[in-house]
Amino acid sequence: MSRVIALDAMGGDDAPAVVVQGARRALEERPGLRFLLFGDRRKLEPLLASGPSEAFTVRHTEEFVPNDARPSLALRQGRNSSMRLAIEAVKSGEADAAVSAGNTGALMAMAKFVLRTLPGIDRPAIVTTLPGRNGPYVMLDLGANVDCDAEHLLQFAVMGEAYARAVLGKDRPRLALLNIGTEEIKGEGIVRKAATAIRERLPQIAYVGFVEGDDVMRGEVDVVVTDGFTGNVALKIAEGASRLYSSSLAEAFRSSVSARLGYLLARRALERVRGRLDPRRYNGAMFVGLNGVVVKSHGGTDAFGFACAITAAARLVESRTNERIIAEMRGLGGSDEAVAARVTAP
Amino acid sequence: MSRVIALDAMGGDDAPAVVVQGARRALEERPGLRFLLFGDRRKLEPLLASGPSEAFTVRHTEEFVPNDARPSLALRQGRNSSMRLAIEAVKSGEADAAVSAGNTGALMAMAKFVLRTLPGIDRPAIVTTLPGRNGPYVMLDLGANVDCDAEHLLQFAVMGEAYARAVLGKDRPRLALLNIGTEEIKGEGIVRKAATAIRERLPQIAYVGFVEGDDVMRGEVDVVVTDGFTGNVALKIAEGASRLYSSSLAEAFRSSVSARLGYLLARRALERVRGRLDPRRYNGAMFVGLNGVVVKSHGGTDAFGFACAITAAARLVESRTNERIIAEMRGLGGSDEAVAARVTAP
Numbered sequence: 001m002s003r004v005i006a007l008d009a010m011g012g013d014d015a016p017a018v019v020v021q022g023a024r025r026a027l028e029e030r031p032g033l034r035f036l037l038f039g040d041r042r043k044l045e046p047l048l049a050s051g052p053s054e055a056f057t058v059r060h061t062e063e064f065v066p067n068d069a070r071p072s073l074a075l076r077q078g079r080n081s082s083m084r085l086a087i088e089a090v091k092s093g094e095a096d097a098a099v100s101a102g103n104t105g106a107l108m109a110m111a112k113f114v115l116r117t118l119p120g121i122d123r124p125a126i127v128t129t130l131p132g133r134n135g136p137y138v139m140l141d142l143g144a145n146v147d148c149d150a151e152h153l154l155q156f157a158v159m160g161e162a163y164a165r166a167v168l169g170k171d172r173p174r175l176a177l178l179n180i181g182t183e184e185i186k187g188e189g190i191v192r193k194a195a196t197a198i199r200e201r202l203p204q205i206a207y208v209g210f211v212e213g214d215d216v217m218r219g220e221v222d223v224v225v226t227d228g229f230t231g232n233v234a235l236k237i238a239e240g241a242s243r244l245y246s247s248s249l250a251e252a253f254r255s256s257v258s259a260r261l262g263y264l265l266a267r268r269a270l271e272r273v274r275g276r277l278d279p280r281r282y283n284g285a286m287f288v289g290l291n292g293v294v295v296k297s298h299g300g301t302d303a304f305g306f307a308c309a310i311t312a313a314a315r316l317v318e319s320r321t322n323e324r325i326i327a328e329m330r331g332l333g334g335s336d337e338a339v340a341a342r343v344t345a346p
Numbered sequence: 347m348s349r350v351i352a353l354d355a356m357g358g359d360d361a362p363a364v365v366v367q368g369a370r371r372a373l374e375e376r377p378g379l380r381f382l383l384f385g386d387r388r389k390l391e392p393l394l395a396s397g398p399s400e401a402f403t404v405r406h407t408e409e410f411v412p413n414d415a416r417p418s419l420a421l422r423q424g425r426n427s428s429m430r431l432a433i434e435a436v437k438s439g440e441a442d443a444a445v446s447a448g449n450t451g452a453l454m455a456m457a458k459f460v461l462r463t464l465p466g467i468d469r470p471a472i473v474t475t476l477p478g479r480n481g482p483y484v485m486l487d488l489g490a491n492v493d494c495d496a497e498h499l500l501q502f503a504v505m506g507e508a509y510a511r512a513v514l515g516k517d518r519p520r521l522a523l524l525n526i527g528t529e530e531i532k533g534e535g536i537v538r539k540a541a542t543a544i545r546e547r548l549p550q551i552a553y554v555g556f557v558e559g560d561d562v563m564r565g566e567v568d569v570v571v572t573d574g575f576t577g578n579v580a581l582k583i584a585e586g587a588s589r590l591y592s593s594s595l596a597e598a599f600r601s602s603v604s605a606r607l608g609y610l611l612a613r614r615a616l617e618r619v620r621g622r623l624d625p626r627r628y629n630g631a632m633f634v635g636l637n638g639v640v641v642k643s644h645g646g647t648d649a650f651g652f653a654c655a656i657t658a659a660a661r662l663v664e665s666r667t668n669e670r671i672i673a674e675m676r677g678l679g680g681s682d683e684a685v686a687a688r689v690t691a692p
Binding site: 234238252 | 477478479489492524526558559560561562563564572574575576578579580581582583584585586587588589590591592593594595597598599601602604605607608609610611612613614615616618619622623
């Protein structure tokens with residue numbers, strides 16, 4: 001099926017070149033995709049001229065959201081920015097999803113303002129898939145909500161479970177709360193309250209309890225729920241630790257003639273590991289809980305990473321994650337109004 | 347110089363065997379060490395009989411703190427436990443430091459109760475060194491304090507800096523606060539407040555600003571300050587990510603004949619990397635802020651890991667970290683009383 005993806009062509013460290021190159025790479029895998037490119041025509045046209053361009057439509061705007069802009073300011077002043085227009089295209093139905101590598105805070109603020117949250121959801125969250133021992137797992141929130149109460153964590157559980165069903169293709173994803181001790185006696189009060197709420201009010205979810213940081217990648221859990229501060233730190237620490245390991249390894253392979261030779265012999269196997277753990281492959285965090293699909297790519301990504309973000313957006317549209325979240329939240333309390341009342345109650 | 351280390355012989359998953367084996371390994375490196383072994387004589391004597399035992403003195407007790415005990419209960423009921431008696435030996439001056447692989451919460455509660463905090467310090471913290479790109483860095487708090495305010499983070503900064511001077515041997519360790527954005531506009535209110543407090547009240551500290559999770563290992567920072575919940579998650583996520591990488595690598599090297607051969611050729615270089623990043627090498631988290639040196643070993647460690655914890659304890663005694671913290675806290679406000687008043691002020 002043909003999908004239209006709205007691209008914020010001016011967001012990210014190497015925009016717009018990486019955006020156009022990334023879209024072309026995504027097209028190789030999914031030739032049915034079509035792109036609305038929001039950005040500066042004078043910069044985009046030379047890039048499009050250098051290769052196939054039938055899948056692209058340029059929507060000119062000279063405005064864009066700077067990387068260091070305050071979200072509130074971007075929301076007020078960025079009405080004609082490439083980011084805002086890409087989100088508006090989702091709202092109007094012109095595009096099925098929007099992808100941006102720009103300022104996360106501004107993207108979240110605009111997406112929330114333009115698309116609104118799904119019925120029963122107070123706050124959208126940022127979710128992504130990450131590499132684990134037995135395949136990928138899902139973690140949220142990754143930074144949209146710094147201060148969370150138990151009710152927010154419960155909503156993240158609903159959203160994370162629906163996302164995992166769609167993206168991991170699991171029938172009954174196992175869900176856990178990130179804590180600093182697997183015994184119920186340890187950890188934060190809010191996390192303990194959320195555990196009780198999930199157990200009592202979401203019996204249909206396969207809630208397996210608390211997990212600690214080192215359990216997360218062990219492959220026993222499919223969805224890890226935490227607040228946005230902890231989730232963002234966890235995500236970036238995991239990236240940093242993987243990078244430390246791979247750079248130390250690269251150094252080791254250069255350290256002697258026999259190590260160099262060893263590398264050449266083991267190269268194919270090593271590249272498979274690197275490929276499986278490559279953070280770029282997991283590029284593309286979705287904003288869940290919104291009336292529409294918005295995917296945030298890493299600001300510093302390359303064309304391969306940006307292509308992964310586009311592919312993630314297409315997959316999310318196809319898997320109808322939002323429809324499932326709406327149904328789950330309805331199941332929690334009946335009508336949309338009842339759901340809304342319930343989830344915001346203390 | 348001869349140092350006496352009090353060992354909780356009954357703490358940890360494989361106690362007391364790992365404790366005795368670990369102490370023997372530590373002796374190989376530091377033959378001057380002497381050990382007070384607190385635990386069950388009937389279990390300890392056969393272990394001591396199987397090798398050299400001149401460095402050991404057994405202090406018999408049948409009581410110990412179970413791994414899943416509530417800290418408050420352990421504090422009330424564990425007065426004759428091996429853990430408590432090891433800490434009491436530090437208090438009485440019989441031992442220079444105590445090491446335990448037992449229940450962290452109970453160890454912290456007992457150490458705080460028996461040894462008390464240093465003048466000006468409200469709450470002790472757990473600190474350790476971790477592997478980074480250009481050598482180890484220091485992180486705290488790793489789980490002693492789940493809820494922290496800006497004032498606690500300021501005290502952690504003082505303690506972490508003193509610890510880094512001693513353990514990393516750096517003259518002016520660069521200190522940063524863990525946050526979810528390096529720009530001052532992002533992140534948690536408490537972290538922002540702590541940044542202001544550190545900048546204004548600790549001008550002698552080389553405070554470099556906020557770091558994100560992936561900056562932590564890049565080698566640009568020597569001390570990373572955060573609350574105990576985030577720190578514990580970060581520590582364990584980093585361990586999990588390293589383990590995921592190394593197990594994927596081991597699999598890759600077994601996946602083909604040429605990969606196996608490659609491994610053999612690169613083995614020496616690879617073992618250096620593994621050694622440098624080995625979490626066991628970084629075993630031994632110190633409780634800073636107490637009137638005495640107490641080191642917590644990982645509960646599931648082996649003899650090598652336990653030996654590293656003992657060595658860390660000996661090094662901390664020699665480097666006089668506590669004396670430096672007292673001096674710094676005095677410098678913050680004059681007399682001990684003024685310091686105490688100042689650091690608890692809003």
